[in-house]
Amino acid sequence: MKASSWTGLILTLCLAGCTGGYLLVSPGTRLIDDLKVQADPGWNRVPATGIRWARSNAQVWTKDGMSLDRLVIIPHVPNGEAVYLAHKVSTVFPAFDAGMSGDDLQKLLESTIEIASGEGLTDISSNNLRPQMFGDSPGYVFDLVAVVHDGPNYRGVAGVFVADDHLYLLYFLGAIPYYFEQHRGSAEAVIRSATL
């Protein structure tokens, strides 16, 4: 890369940083692709540049910054596709299958997050799978624990359902101590409000 290209890159990065790009999520009903959720005050939408693996129709919200808490909303994943998009040939995310059980969907999310975090850098486990209705669609919620190699550990909660052979997935992770408990109620309310 020529020096001028580096200058351009730096300016681009600076521009991205200097303009911020976080948007306030207005409280009330929010439509994300074909998924509706009820947002309470205090969420900020992360700019697309801050989400490395996300599908184009996904959104990430945070209250205190992504290093502390994040609510990931991934609507309308077609049968046979992965929850995240791989940008490198060497990265292979597991694919969603419309016939997956609740246990399978738990494992799908666990391995997706582990791969996105970098192999061996994060151990994700999930537990307490329980049924949950999302509008007319039956699904599940379950709890998450993320043990990070170099950083805080996280706890979280996920909601997932399948409708018309498409996957709808929402999960929240908050740093512990403090941030998970601080925002858990708000995040769970958004997750449980999800409906088509």
Place this chain on the structure above:
Amino acid sequence: MRQSATPGLANRFLAGSAAAVALFSLAACAAKGHDLSQINFRPLSANPRIVLMPPDIRYYLLTAGGHPELHAEWTGEAQSVFSNTALDIARAKGVDLVVLGRNDISPLTLQYEGLHAAVGEAVIEHALGSAALPSRDTNLASSWTLGPGVRELSKQSGADYGLFVHYRENQASGGRIAFAILAAAAKTPIPTGSSHGFVSLIDLETGNIAWFGVISGDMREVEGANAVAGWIFDGLPFLKSTAGGHAPE
């Protein structure tokens, strides 16, 4: 700040480039003071007791392929040199400093060490960088906190404040340098090292950040650790001779 790349593995978990972008843009846009105490700092006493948490300093060696591997010797050296230097400087300045050794670290202390790393990244990105979060007033020190659970640390140490230090440095291995030379011949520059770090003074009653600064320097050497620790103690709100800002290189 030498490079935008960050070795903090928490950032990888966060799966976002925003922090790296913010770090880069911070260096490019706005190197400025970081004294969050100016708005609502409240001294607890004339000479409060401070506990220096085990310095969260780690050195990594970049393999030829760019993978960071922890360098245990450099890491141990830097942690030890920094702690000793900080204690010497605190004594010279009359600061009531107690040092918590890494051997005395409890699971709770480890949790707060990790949390401090994440909170510091958020401060850099959202308070010092310009990626402001519209929902909150990021200028208020009370916006940034480790939470009131830190009182437990106060009970353990008897301190009013906790001094948390987070520093990561990547250095190139011989293989990485050779690779970089080859890549440079092909006009493809690749990173051969990076460093970033920050320090926070935490009110152990509330968990709020009372003072925050970005640090840089070779902590393995007495000279580098001395410059950083000296700058920190000069910047502390109750000892103030200079405002917060970047530590000397």
